[in-house]
Amino acid sequence: MTSENQPNPLDKPEAQPETQSRLRITEIFYSLQGESSFVGLPTVFIRLTGCPLRCGYCDTAYAFSGGDWVPMESIVEQVKTYNVKTVCVTGGEPLAQRSCGELLTLLCDEGYQVSLETSGSLDISGVDSRVHRIMDIKTPASGEESKNKYDNIQHLNQLDEVKFVLCDRADYEWSKNIIEQYALLDKAAVLFSPVHEGVAPAQLADWIIADQLNVRFQFQLHKFLWDNEPGR
Ligand code: SF4
Numbered sequence: 001m002t003s004e005n006q007p008n009p010l011d012k013p014e015a016q017p018e019t020q021s022r023l024r025i026t027e028i029f030y031s032l033q034g035e036s037s038f039v040g041l042p043t044v045f046i047r048l049t050g051c052p053l054r055c056g057y058c059d060t061a062y063a064f065s066g067g068d069w070v071p072m073e074s075i076v077e078q079v080k081t082y083n084v085k086t087v088c089v090t091g092g093e094p095l096a097q098r099s100c101g102e103l104l105t106l107l108c109d110e111g112y113q114v115s116l117e118t119s120g121s122l123d124i125s126g127v128d129s130r131v132h133r134i135m136d137i138k139t140p141a142s143g144e145e146s147k148n149k150y151d152n153i154q155h156l157n158q159l160d161e162v163k164f165v166l167c168d169r170a171d172y173e174w175s176k177n178i179i180e181q182y183a184l185l186d187k188a189a190v191l192f193s194p195v196h197e198g199v200a201p202a203q204l205a206d207w208i209i210a211d212q213l214n215v216r217f218q219f220q221l222h223k224f225l226w227d228n229e230p231g232r
């Protein structure tokens with residue numbers, strides 16, 4: 001993401017039409033999950049278009065705009081063409097589209113194991129309780145720390161995971177403080193991920209070990225396999 005990628009009004013939730021039965025979709029594809037406790041699992045990804053944030057390290061700026069309006073039933077039918085049990089709804093920021101919740105419930109009703117990747121800047125309390133919410137907390141170096149909606153933390157449960165993408169040592173120290181301040185480890189699993197081509201992964205691993213911090217270290221698997229090629 002570059003600084004010229006300023007938020008586009010079309011990225012905001014109010015930009016969508018009145019209908020609640022379709023969503024603006026950037027891509028639907030089958031791959032291996034690259035993050036979270038589901039890493040490595042064959043998964044269908046539904047990438048919703050639009051995001052009100054502009055993180056400095058964003059790797060999905062192509063989802064900020066464009067996309068196609070797709071009826072809800074067509075989305076589910078596309079998912080069914082794959083032999084898969086897990087579905088990940090991602091973005092962009094999926095919750096920026098009001099009908100996202102309807103899609104999540106439909107997918108759960110169809111028997112899929114459903115995860116939602118969200119920036120942590122929008123209210124997660126209305127998300128279907130069967131969904132695994134993978135919620136970011138944005139660090140200072142992301143440039144979007146001010147967007148964190150800390151009220152969300154009270155709604156986390158043991159299905160959920162909280163992810164910190166770390167750019168440097170200052171981010172690491174800040175994240176440790178947030179974990180302690182909100183007793184995050186009592187509420188959900190916590191993931192620490194080094195930003196791609198940022199802090200050295202081994203360095204982050206050493207910090208976690210030295211502090212005996214009870215978080216899950218993770219790589220973004222898809223970056224190493226396919227260098228974040230869209231649709232992989
Ligand atoms: S929240 Fe996600 S999609 Fe939105 S700008 Fe940040 S990294 Fe990119």
